[in-house]
Amino acid sequence: MASALDELQKDLEEVKVLLEKTTRKRVRDALTAEKNKIETEIKNKMQQKSQKKPELLDNEKPAAVVAPITTGYTVKISNYGWDQSDKFVKIYITLTGVHQVPTENVQVHFTERSFDLLVKNLNGKSYSMIVNNLLKPISVEGSSKKVKTDTVLILCRKKTENMRWEYLTQVEKECKEKEKPSYDTETDPSEGLMNVLKKIYEDGDDDMKRTINKAWVESREKQAKGDTEF
Numbered sequence: 001m002a003s004a005l006d007e008l009q010k011d012l013e014e015v016k017v018l019l020e021k022t023t024r025k026r027v028r029d030a031l032t033a034e035k036n037k038i039e040t041e042i043k044n045k046m047q048q049k050s051q052k053k054p055e056l057l058d059n060e061k062p063a064a065v066v067a068p069i070t071t072g073y074t075v076k077i078s079n080y081g082w083d084q085s086d087k088f089v090k091i092y093i094t095l096t097g098v099h100q101v102p103t104e105n106v107q108v109h110f111t112e113r114s115f116d117l118l119v120k121n122l123n124g125k126s127y128s129m130i131v132n133n134l135l136k137p138i139s140v141e142g143s144s145k146k147v148k149t150d151t152v153l154i155l156c157r158k159k160t161e162n163m164r165w166e167y168l169t170q171v172e173k174e175c176k177e178k179e180k181p182s183y184d185t186e187t188d189p190s191e192g193l194m195n196v197l198k199k200i201y202e203d204g205d206d207d208m209k210r211t212i213n214k215a216w217v218e219s220r221e222k223q224a225k226g227d228t229e230f
Contacts, residue, residue, distance in 0.1 A: 005045050011193045012038045014219050018197075021215035024208050027200055033175035034196050036078075043079060077117070077129035086162045089138070091115075091154040093129060098122055099149050108145040108154055112137045115154060117145075133170040136160065 015035045022028055081092040098106065098119060105120040113134045119127040134156070142157030158165075167173040178199050201212050 005042065008038055008042050008045070012042065015193065017219040017222060018212075018215045021218060022211050024204075024211055027204070027208060027211065029171055030175055030196060030200050033171045034193060036172070037175070038193070039079070074126045074128055077127055080129070082168055084158075084165055087158055089134075089156040089158060089165055089168070091131075091156070091168075093117065093152045093154070094150055095119060095122060095127060095152060096150050098152055099147055103147070106145065106147055106152060108143075110138065110140045110143045110156070112140060112159070115143070115156065117152065117154065119152065131169065135165050135167050135170055135173055136163065 012035065015031055015038065019028060019031050019035065022031065077093055077095075083090055101119065101122050105122070107118045107120075109116050114130070114132045115134075115138075116130040117128065137159040139157040139159050144155050144157075146153040146155065167176065175196065178196070197212065197216075201209055204212070
């Protein structure tokens with residue numbers, strides 16, 4: 001029987017296939033949010049396994065370890081950690097050696113509902129991270145960044161203080177409020193993905209349904225071929 005981690009890996013591959021096939025923005029937004037959610041769950045499960053090793057127990061940083069996707073000279077930062085206080089939403093990005101680059105090489109641009117980070121010439125590469133559609137407005141003037149040892153801390157000043165953010169972005173909120181899948185060891189890890197796709201299908205028009213049907217069939221055929229090769 002496949003483990004929960006194996007099932008999550010299969011879900012992730014299937015979402016990637018569907019993302020490659022679909023051209024509908026609404027479908028892509030929902031699938032992208034689902035992809036990020038599955039990747040976070042995979043990371044958490046892998047961290048739980050790694051914590052059993054004594055040499056890793058001294059890592060007390062709240063930030064998630066970055067697993068960047070390299071695209072040429074620029075590396076896209078896909079993983080991060082975040083929390084909040086009454087005044088700030090704090091985003092933690094771990095980049096080894098970032099504290100050693102010149103201050104001007106670490107740039108953050110804020111708007112009322114987004115921010116983008118660019119780290120230039122770190123170990124011969126640039127690193128970028130763009131987060132759009134923040135859950136709530138932020139104060140551009142009151143937002144800032146701090147560079148610590150191997151970590152960039154982005155401080156988004158809440159426009160409305162003492163208001164708790166349940167999610168970082170609006171897309172994440174919409175996706176999770178439609179369907180709130182659980183990846184408990186007692187449940188099927190594929191259930192959350194199936195629910196999201198079912199909801200998109202039910203709410204979509206004929207073109208959207210045809211797109212999902214085609215992508216779904218092709219992803220299943222691809223998975224079947226992969227199983228028979230073994």
